Each structure stands twice: as structure tokens, then as C-alpha cells.
Amino acid sequence: MAIVAGVDIGNSTTEVCIARVSDSGEMQFLSSGIIKTTGIKGTTANIPGIRMALADALKSAGVDMHDLKQIRFNEATPVIGDLAMETITETIITESTMIGHNPGTPGGLGLGVGKTVAFGELDQVLSGEKVIVVIPAGIDFADAAQSLNWAFDRGVLIEGAIACQDDAVLIANRLEKTIPIVDEVTLIDKVPLGMLAAVEVTEPGNTIQTLSNPYGIATVFHLTPEETKMVVPIARALIGNRSAVVVRTPQGDVKARTIPAGAITIFGQRHREEIDVDAGSTKIMQAVERVQPVVDVKGEPGTNAGGMLERVRQVMSDLTGQPLNQMNIQDLLSVDTFIPQEVRGGLAGEFALENAVALAAMVKTSRLPMQQIADQLTAQLGIPVVIAGVEANMAVLGALTTPGTDKPLAILDMGGGSTDAAIATRDGKTHSIHLAGAGDMVTMLINSELGLNDIDLAEDIKKHSLAKVESLYHVRLEDGTVRFYEEHLPPQVFARVVILKESGMVPIPTTHSLEKIRHVRREAKKKVFVTNALRALARVAPTGNVRHIEFVVMVGGSALDFEVADMVADALAEYGIVCGRGNIRGTEGPRNAVATGLVLTYTGDGR
Template sequence: MALVAGVDIGNSTTEVCLARFSGRNIEFLAGGLVKTTGIKGTTANLPGIINALEDALKKAGLTMSDLAEIRLNEATPVIGDLAMETITETIITESTMIGHNPSTPGGIGLGGGRTVAFSELSAVRAGEKVIVIIPGGIDFEAVAAALNTAHQRGVDVQGAVVRQDDAVLIANRLCKKIPVVDEVTFIDKVPLDMLAAVEVAEPGQTIKTLSNPYGIATVFELSPEETRLVVPIARALIGNRSAVVVRTPQGDVKARTIPAGFITITGRRGKVDVDVEAGAVRIMEEVEKIQPVQDVQGEAGTNVGGMLERVRQVMSELTAQPLAEMKIQDILAVDTFMPQKVQGGLAGEFALENAVALAAMVKTSRLPMQQIADQLTARLGVKVVIAGVEANMAIRGALTTPGTAQPLAILDMGGGSTDAAIVTRDGVVQAIHLAGAGDMVTMLINSELGLDNIDLAEDIKKYPLAKVESLYHVRLEDGTVRFYEQHLPPAVFSRVVILKDGEMVPIPTTHPLDRIRHVRREAKKRVFVTNAVRALARVAPTGNIRHIPFVVLVGGSALDFEVADMVTDSLAEYSIVCGRGNIRGSEGPRNAVATGLVLSYPDGKA
């Protein structure tokens, strides 16, 4: 009898399959799963491997000394990195606008007039249209009383801009309804004695006039050339419930295109330079024309150039291999949006600008895996074998899923890469590693929702959403309602929440549930579905994805509550039987490679 452990070192997790061989009989005993320590395929993986082995052995009631052999996958080190290249940027100088969206502006409507300081309100002549600028430190009741007094003596107060969070309190005490915008951080920078417009929309609505260049032209009586210049202002204000625009004589408004740089892609079929500004679709068209990719270089001094070099340097240091040997094996480009700070804004304004997200992957030699095996043998005193190529082992494990047979393809969607492999009827295996997977989805969610919180974006990716409509019920993202016998925590009332492990995690943004859900689903489609089709087309024997009869989804991302359904739907048009794997009929999509490693014993054939 022999006790054998198969160890799969993945980008995100390290998995173990523990089995006992008795002649030709095999008994699967236990499995282990821990987070991968270090970058896949480097000696930093050792602590994770040992922890996973100890976990599995403990479950089986065995010790390390009982092991006859440890079988590792031939995990060629793969490292991915991400970069965002902004293509346009809104530049607004001379404090020309406040593209503002506080959660609780006051009043309603559109007002226009000359900006005056609150302290100078008493000197304004009757009949003059004014926008009152109110600094911090003044009580809302005193503000309301002063505005009412000015109105009673004939001053046409058209609106107010407030430093503090007092808009509703002030508006509720006014004898004349006017738009009031609050929470303006740099209130002291609002230019005085200038023509301005203030707009506040009804609850649930967005502004109509100041987000329309022709609306701004009407308010300020602009010429056609001046109207052209305010387009960036209007764009930055789209979707806001409130806004302030101030016209200054020296104001300079323009949309500036930032050179995003270019990338040089070298493939087996040629070499091409692509300007990142051309967008993700163009980049991916060129990648597919010359694939398989052999290397990618980025223009020096740009985000993408720095990112690609960083990937090379990190892998070179980890594997002690020359930097010149580090080649980018694949890239994935996705069109997205990136919050860009509005230069000259007065309340920390951001505008969503066009951007291209890039994921890159570099692959090195097999050498580091032998280092892992040697060090593992020295530490544990157990025979360690590099048993076979990862794709071959994954195929073996996937074939234990009930209802599968050769020919069969697998899709392994992890954190940094999407891997595909296919085995033909005669046992020939073809595999591909492509850049872009779960980490890129998280980055897109983080950027497009303006979260600046990767952990929160990761939770949004992994779990469904709900809107807390009362202290006793929530509306789930599919529209169904769930009631509770005990009241919910007050902190989640009227908030969009993440349903995570039986708890409700409030999302600290003003985005509605539908918007968050749309961003999440679109990010997954643009990465997972795109790469699934791309990967299968690469490994299909004839290059035609329709010639693949079965696809089994394995890996951590196959456990996602919606990714598997998205991929299945996208492959349905090709008449492919696709679904989550169920390794050994019991493990779900996990443990495919580790199981395959065990099944390859004792012949050691890949």
C-alpha cells in the first residue's frame, strides 16, 4: 500500500488530494485547500504546500511520515499585472465649475445670478439676481433668516452654495423655494461677482440644464464657439442631482487627451504597434491576428510601459533568471471608465473618463519547480516528483466528472489567468494560458464604481446584492423580497448591501443597486466570457470552437454564483455541453489538477 498526495499550486490557492493505493485499487481519503503563499511556481510556495498537506493529513488521521510520494504539477511560474490608461481627461481651470453631487441638496429648480458673499448680502440692491455663497461656521437658522430678509426687501435670491451639510435645513426654512447646493469643500475659492447658475433636481432625478451644453449656453448666453468649450463641463455633470457652474472671464475649459502611449506586440505571425488610445477592441484584434503572442513591449514613460517592465522585473527576481528572458506571453485589453479628478473643481469632483484596462502575463522556465521539489524533499524527508504538465493533470481530474468523456475541454478561470486545455479522442492534449481573470474583474469594479477599495470591490464581485427597504425586509437583486422576524441593524437601513456569509455589508456609495449589479456583470462578461471563448478557440483542433463537444469549468472562479452561467450561456450558441465540473463526483469544480496528479500514479505518465 502507498499513500500519495497530489499538490496543485495555483495562482490563488494550493490544493491537495490525498489517496491510498492498494494494488490497482485507489481510495481517496481527504483534501486540503489553503491560500497560495508567494507567486505560483516559486520557492515562496513552500509554506502553503506544507500547510495544505498537513491539513489533508490531519483530516485523514495520518502524519507526514506516512506519505510515500508527493506529486507536484509542473506549474510554470505565471505572473500577471494590471494597468489603467486614461485616454481623456477633463481639465477645468480658473474655478469655472462645481460638478457637485451631494447626497442631500436642498430646494429644487434652476437659478442664475451674480455670486455674492453671505456677508455682503445686506448691501445687494433690490431687484438684483444673486447666488449667495455661504461659508462654514454659520448656523443654518441664521442663514435662512438672512435669505428671507433679503427676499422681503426685493433681492432676487436665485440660489445658494453652502460649505456645510445644511442644504435641506436651510431650504425648509425659506419663504421662497430656491436650489441650495451644500458640502462644497473649497467654498472660499468660489469666485465672487461672477455670473453663476445653480441647479437641483427632484429626488430620484438628475439635472437637465447644466448637464446639457445647450442648456449652459442658454443660461450664460454663449456663442457657438463658447458652447463648444463647455462640453467637458456638461459631460462631467451628467448623472448629478445638483450642480453649480460659474462663468469667469479668465476661465479656460477644455478636454485634454492624455497620450496613453503605445504597445508593441510580437507574435508568431508578425509584429505590430498599437496606440492604446485606439481602444481595447483594436488592441485585441491585433493580438488575435498575430497570436500566439511571444512578447509585448510598452512605450517608456507610460503606465502600460511601466507595468510591463514591472512584471518582468518581479519574475526575474523571483526566479533568478535573466531579465532578458522574461517574455510577456499574453495580454487582455478591456474598455472601461476611470474616475479622473476635475482640475479646478471646488468639491473634490471626479468625472468618469474613457480608459483601457490591461492585464499582462509572463511565463518562465520549469527550473523553479525543481527548486521547490528539492527543498520540499529536504524539509519533509518524502519523495517529491514533478509529475506532469498542469493541463494534462487537469484533464485527468475533470474526466472524473460524471457524464464526461473524451474529447473534452476544460476552462480553469483563476485570479490572474484563464487556462484552457483539450484532450482529443486519441489522448493528445493542447493547452493555452491567457492573461486576465478574477483580479481584472475586481479592478474594473473598483474603478468604474469609484470605490478606491479593492477589498470591497472583491466582495461585490463574489456575492449577490440587496436593497434594505425597511428594518424588516430587503429586496434582492433579482427583484424578490425577503422578510425577517427580527429587525435589521439600523446601519443598513435604506442601503445597498452585499449578502456575504449570512451578513449584510453596506456599500458606502450612492450608486443604486441596478448600477452596481450592471457594472459587476459587465466586468465579468468582458473578462471571463471573452477569455473563455478566446481560450477555447485557441485550443480547438481545427480552430473552430464548434468542434468541441464538452467543456468542464474548473477552478475557483467556477464557484462564482454567476460566472458559470454566463459562460454556459455564451457557449450555448456553439452547441457545446458546458457546466461546472464535479471532480470525483463529490468535489465540485475544485481539486481537478490535484486529483489528476494522484490518478497519474504509479505510471508517472503525463
């Protein structure tokens, strides 16, 4: 009689399966455990998490640590994802300054064009002169409105106003004429004076039409065709805003700086491909497929792509203790995305979405780091620790404990950092593949495209559905249905898009609509999970054709996602494949497949 533990070290979680094996080979599963992985997968930093997961599972089984006869590990392959910009690192604006930050309550209405003038010099402006008044901090809204009305009476043509404080509506309500007013401009002292400017404010619920259109800006400022090309970034940055200001400044006020995206070289066993990141993810992935199997990937020095790939190598070299020149990238997933970039020339924290290419790289490390973990854990616990098998092969064995399954069977193990696939034939042979990119990359895309700068919030958006709080007693769910509440909701969630977590509603601190956030979330999952599912299955299929696979079982943490499994199943349905979530041992759902497979191999007869 022996008590054995299977330990699956994943990018996100470390899972444990405890079983009692009789002398005749009969197996009784006792318990399972799961803990968030400590450190990067496949490094000695994993040991604290392994010990916690073991302790948790052993406690549930009512077994002491010293009763364990053996601990069995999977071969862990670390994956790191990063972003490489395509084309530019910041929006370039030449001969212009802009303010398009969309304050919550701009004042007035319409489009005004005139020269900027300081509020304190308004009494010096001549009758008939068209001006945009710049109101600094410290000016009371009543005093500001009174001074503007006096100027109106003198015949000054005040076309609009730019204010530092959040009192645009209070000023507009006290004016004799309706003019557009943009407020909350924090860097008001940097607004150039004596320059031609345009201010546009539209009604609530609408978006500006003139300053978000390059030809509209060209009309306002009488630009030449060459100058119109230069203001395209301004127009793009202002799309969707309710208010905006554009000021034309002397040539040379705003300097441009670019860092090229660069090229990457993909080395295969027989030949290599070089491709510019500017070409986009589709071309990059076509190059990856042409050189299969990938031996290494390198980026052009001095570029975004080169810096990103070398950073991945350096991190893995530092963590594993292996020489930098031995850090080879064995797979690459490329996805088109967007990154909010700060606008040069902006005066209120303006950002514009710029094209980017997200790259997830799988670094090939030696068996040495995993052996270091095993040796250290053996020394600490006094229990033999062995590296028992390839992760995807173990997942197949675990998946076969799902009721209603049999060989031949393919599995998709979608975790945090990698998408693994394996197929078991009727004669017991298995073939597996590890591909870069999974849940962590989806989180990264959501965080980037929504400009959250908060990985934890992006992770919550990925995992949970959304709603819009329309009153203190009801919300509209993302599928359009309405849910009512007997008790009033917290005031801080009113009129906000919220994440529906088990612990309650979490407001999302952005101005993005529910539809935009949902679209970004679903597209990120399709770009990563669906793309990698088809890629992985094509690699393990006997003929390289996905259509020759009949049954697919999805396992891993990402299979628990409330929409990923359906997305993958829909994509595979057109190939006539039966696909669904696994239920490991009939009790664990899609979790614990690898850990269960590791325990099953202890008997030596697979199943």
C-alpha cells in the same frame, strides 16, 4: 504502498489532494485541502501556503507528514493584471470651476444664475442685482436664512446659495422664496467670488437637466461653439446628479495636463503588430490574434501602457530573480472599462468616469522559480518534490473523474489569474493553452468602475448576489423578488444596497443603485470569462473551430461562481456544445481538478 500529495498552486488558492497508491497501481483518495495562496503564484512566497494546505489535508486523512512518499507540483505560470488609461488621466476643465458632488439633502428647487458673493458682503449688494450667496462654515442656519430674507426685502435677486455645512434644507425651509441651495461644499473658501455661477437643484428622485447638458451650460453662460466643446467634461461629470454648481472662472485658472495612453507592440513568431491603446480593446485583441503565438508585448516609453507593462515585468523579475530582459509577456487580455478620475477645478471631491483599457498580462517565466520552490520544500520537509506536469493537462485528468465524462473532452480551468483550456482526444493526446485574465481581473474591473477603492469589497460584490433593503423587515432581491424577516434588520443597512453573504448583509458604501452595481458585475464577468472561454477553446480545438468541440467541463474556483458557469454555458450553447461544472472525483465539485490529476499521473498510466 505509497501516499502521494498533488499540490495545485493557483493565483488565488493552493489546493491539495492526498491519495494512497497500492503496489498494483490501485488508487484510494484520502482527503483534500485548500488554503489561500501566499504570495504571487510561482514564487517562493508560495511555500507557507503549501505547507498549511498539506497540513490541513493530511490531518483530515489521519496521515503524518513523514508518511508522504512524494509531493507533486503543477507548472505554475504567474499572471499580473493592471489598468492602462485610454486618452487622459484626469478630466480637463478649462475656464471653469464646478461643484457636482450630489449632497444627500440639497435644499430648495430650480435653476439660479448670478454672480457669486460672500455671505458677509450681502448687505453691500444693490437692489435688482442677481447673486449666488456663498455661505462659509460657522454660520448658523437660522442666521443665514434671516440675512437672505432681509436681502429679499431690499430687492436683491438671490438666485441660489452655496453652503459649507449640511444645512441646505434647514435654510430653505426658512426662506420667503424658493431658491436652489447646494451644501456640504468642503472647499468653500476656494469658490471664486464675483464670478458668474449657476446652481441647479431638482426634486428627490429626479436628476438635473440643464447643467448636465453641454448646451444647457452654453445657454446659461452664453458660450461660443468652441467654448461649448470645453465644457463637455463638466456636463459628463454631472450626469445623474440631483444638484450641481458651475462657476465660470477667468481663463487660465485651471490648467490641463494629459499623459497619453500610448501604443503597444505585440510580437509574434513571424511578424508584429503595433496599435494605440486609444483604439480600444477590440482592436487590441484582434491584433493579438493576428500575431499568434505571442512572443512578447512592449509598451511605448513615457505612456500609461508602457509604464504598466514595464511595471509587470519589473515585479515578476524581482519575485523570480530572473533578469528583466528575460521577462516576456506570452499573452494579453484587453477589456474596455471606466475609471473614476478626479476632476480638476472641482471643489467637493468630484469625479468623472473616463474611458480606460484594462490589460491583463501573462508573464512567461522559466522553470527555475518552480524548481526553487520544489528544492526549498524538499529541504524543509525531507520529502521528494517533483514538478509533475502542465497545469491544464493535469486539469483534464482530474476532470475525467467527473461522473458521466469520457474522452474526447475539453476543460476550461477558470482561476484567479488565468483561463486555461485543454482537450484530451480519444487516443490520449492532450493540447493545452494558458491565457491571461480571470477572476482577479473581474474584481479589478468592479473595483475600478464602481470607484470602490476596496479590493475586498469588490471581491464580495463579484461572489455574492445583491439586495435593496426597503424596510427594517424586508429586502428586494436583485431578481425582483421580496424576502421578509421576522426580526428587524440592523439599522445600518436600512435603505442601502447590500451584499448577501452567508455571515449576513454587508452594506455597499456608495450611491450606486442596485441595478448599476449588478450591471457592472455581470458585464465584467462577460468581458473576461466569456471572452476568454471562447478564445481558449478556439486555440485547443483540433481545427481551430469551437463548433468541433462536443463536451466542455468547467473546473477551477471561478466555476463555483453563482453566475459565471451559466454565462459560459449560454455562450457555448449556440455552438451546440454540452457544457457544465465539473464534479471532481464525484465529491469535490469543480475544485481540486489539477491536484487530483497530479496524483493520478503518479501511476504512470494517466487514468
